[in-house]
Amino acid sequence: MRRSPGIDARAGLGLLILLLLFLTSCRGLTVPQEGPIVLITFDSLRADVVGGLGGERGLTPSFDALLKQADWGGRAIAPSSLGASAMASLFTGLRPWQHQVLRDGDRLSRALLTLPEALQHLGYETYGFTGEPSYSKDGGYDQGLDHLDDLNKGVGAADRLARIGRGRRFVWIHIPEPAAPYIHRQRFDDRIDTGRIDLPDRLQPNELALYFDPATPLPPAKRRLFWTLYRFNVAWADDRLGRLIQALRSSGEWDRTLLVVTSTHGEEIGEKGQTLNGGNLGRQLLEVPFAVKLPLGFRLKIAEPRERRIAAARLWATLVEAAGGDVPPAVAPSLFHHDPRPVLSELYLTNGVNQFSLVDGDDQLFWAARFAPPEPDYYLARLAMMSRGNAEVARAELRVPPETILDRLRKAFMAAPPLSGTGPPRLSLERWGAEGGTRALADPRRTAEMARTLAQIWNAFVPAERPPGQEAREWYTAESP
Numbered sequence: 098m099r100r101s102p103g104i105d106a107r108a109g110l111g112l113l114i115l116l117l118l119f120l121t122s123c124r125g126l127t128v129p130q131e132g133p134i135v136l137i138t139f140d141s142l143r144a145d146v147v148g149g150l151g152g153e154r155g156l157t158p159s160f161d162a163l164l165k166q167a168d169w170g171g172r173a174i175a176p177s178s179l180g181a182s183a184m185a186s187l188f189t190g191l192r193p194w195q196h197q198v199l200r201d202g203d204r205l206s207r208a209l210l211t212l213p214e215a216l217q218h219l220g221y222e223t224y225g226f227t228g229e230p231s232y233s234k235d236g237g238y239d240q241g242l243d244h245l246d247d248l249n250k251g252v253g254a255a256d257r258l259a260r261i262g263r264g265r266r267f268v269w270i271h272i273p274e275p276a277a278p279y280i281h282r283q284r285f286d287d288r289i290d291t292g293r294i295d296l297p298d299r300l301q302p303n304e305l306a307l308y309f310d311p312a313t314p315l316p317p318a319k320r321r322l323f324w325t326l327y328r329f330n331v332a333w334a335d336d337r338l339g340r341l342i343q344a345l346r347s348s349g350e351w352d353r354t355l356l357v358v359t360s361t362h363g364e365e366i367g368e369k370g371q372t373l374n375g376g377n378l379g380r381q382l383l384e385v386p387f388a389v390k391l392p393l394g395f396r397l398k399i400a401e402p403r404e405r406r407i408a409a410a411r412l413w414a415t416l417v418e419a420a421g422g423d424v425p426p427a428v429a430p431s432l433f434h435h436d437p438r439p440v441l442s443e444l445y446l447t448n449g450v451n452q453f454s455l456v457d458g459d460d461q462l463f464w465a466a467r468f469a470p471p472e473p474d475y476y477l478a479r480l481a482m483m484s485r486g487n488a489e490v491a492r493a494e495l496r497v498p499p500e501t502i503l504d505r506l507r508k509a510f511m512a513a514p515p516l517s518g519t520g521p522p523r524l525s526l527e528r529w530g531a532e533g534g535t536r537a538l539a540d541p542r543r544t545a546e547m548a549r550t551l552a553q554i555w556n557a558f559v560p561a562e563r564p565p566g567q568e569a570r571e572w573y574t575a576e577s578p
Contacts, residue, residue: 129421214241
């Protein structure tokens with residue numbers, strides 16, 4: 098209906114405001130975040146070492162203090178135990194098979210909508226500081242970032258936080274610790290009981306990788322050494338977090354800032370017969386700390402109870418929705434909505450096996466899909482591809498170049514369905530207990546139930562079990578089948 102020219106302009110303005118309020122209430126939206134958004138990620142930080150989550154008291158004072166102030170602080174499940182896959186999921190909200198970053202060296206596709214890019218479209222100026230070469234321009238992590246710099250000692254990142262200002266600014270900071278190399282920083286001697294172990298100055302990744310092979314048992318003395326030095330790295334990572342939080346507080350924008358802190362994945366030190374990460378999907382590799390601090394008075398509220406383990410990949414939707422953006426159906430939902438579904442994690446291209454995990458409450462289902470016979474020298478070939486030291490010894494022991502073994506597995510992987518593999522999957526069930534413990538569970542009915550759920554979740558938004566690498570980039574418009 099055409100409005101009469103005689104209607105008072107102020108009345109028209111009032112009607113317009115009422116209409117906008119009505120539309121907003123109909124969509125269930127609230128005023129979006131207008132202040133800063135900060136995301137801090139760690140590499141290899143397990144949940145069970147964080148004091149505020151039941152870990153060693155005094156080891157992580159900065160994270161503990163944040164958990165007390167956070168609107169949500171608890172345990173999350175990583176999308177993968179492989180860093181490349183896990184970080185790509187945090188940056189896209191997609192599962193590893195969707196974003197196709199399935200092994201070290203894979204690059205984020207330019208066709209995917211990264212978190213910085215989504216926020217950039219919403220008017221944010223975007224900054225990144227990374228201490229990990231894989232999560233740099235070479236890995237595609239510059240996409241959507243106006244500025245991407247090396248973290249180094251963190252001075253530039255801290256300065257950026259101290260000057261973050263009141264406008265729409267997004268800052269992502271990736272702290273590479275507590276991942277190896279493990280370094281004995283004596284300033285933390287008073288935090289850690291060393292048990293009178295003679296500690297080296299540092300342990301390089303290839304020294305730990307000797308025990309990545311499940312057939313090479315980790316001696317108890319070595320386990321104590323690795324665990325002690327890992328905790329020194331945890332203390333250092335927590336100290337870096339504390340300095341960044343202090344810088345953000347000094348900006349005067351702490352109350353207006355939306356802050357999320359989490360880790361790509363955890364770290365294994367012999368719990369399932371391996372070391373480091375990316376070898377399996379055990380609890381120590383998947384359970385990570387997760388904290389969300391909302392702006393003071395923010396009208397959106399976290400819909401999940403603290404005691405529930407959430408999917409870490411939900412941070413993409415949480416930050417985008419908080420900024421007023423739309424969240425596509427195929428992306429893991431935000432924490433502003435309750436999502437009762439179990440959490441799926443994925444790990445591809447291990448020794449002839451693709452591995453999947455489904456965590457539902459305290460129960461974890463393992464699904465192993467074989468795509469090739471195991472290679473007897475697989476772990477030796479992996480070690481040989483690392484730099485220096487033990488890598489040179491491993492290469493000398495191999496009868497063929499390591500590339501030959503790994504390429505053979507890659508070709509078989511490309512030819513097999515990723516979830517169903519070349520035969521029935523190997524299924525096993527565990528129940529998680531207190532203080533990081535697990536126990537095997539013999540319950541065929543529960544196993545079958547969780548296996549059906551795992552397959553349903555994996556197949557959602559996936560039109561078929563296509564070979565990897567085929568373009569399937571409709572994730573941001575796809576509807577669930």
